[in-house]
Amino acid sequence: MNLRTLFIASFVGAGLVAPTAAPAEDDTGYVGTIDPSAFRETPRERDRLGATVDPAAVRMITPGIDKFSIYRLIGPPHFNEAIARRWNYILVFPSASGSEERLRCRMEIRFAPPARGRYNVTVSEVVWQDRSCAERVAAAG
Numbered sequence: 592m593n594l595r596t597l598f599i600a601s602f603v604g605a606g607l608v609a610p611t612a613a614p615a616e617d618d619t620g621y622v623g624t625i626d627p628s629a630f631r632e633t634p635r636e637r638d639r640l641g642a643t644v645d646p647a648a649v650r651m652i653t654p655g656i657d658k659f660s661i662y663r664l665i666g667p668p669h670f671n672e673a674i675a676r677r678w679n680y681i682l683v684f685p686s687a688s689g690s691e692e693r694l695r696c697r698m699e700i701r702f703a704p705p706a707r708g709r710y711n712v713t714v715s716e717v718v719w720q721d722r723s724c725a726e727r728v729a730a731a732g
Contacts, residue, residue: 626720629720630697641682646731650729652714656713656714661700661714669681682697697720702714
């Protein structure tokens, strides 16, 4: 078993976030926070194309994972990088059915403050703008 397989296996089966606003839960055990009010539409956001990613990679972003692991899974944030406690992404998911239609999603990753004397900042919550996006990630598990 290679290192990449071990890394991925360590996150499979974990839920994505603890519910806070409006949880989306299905029979796979996935729970995602849905909060459209957390997102503002700006000209900068509308102009971004987003990054095409595998929903299974996004599902691995769980509470406790660090910022460096997120870079390896889906790349750098599209907004609010650096010392911000929130990273925002525009993600594009390929169609599950193989059609040309793709799903464009807004996702915000919220970070817990680092433990005293430590730099390692970890995820506390993942928030979705639309329920359909959270459901698409849940279906990838």
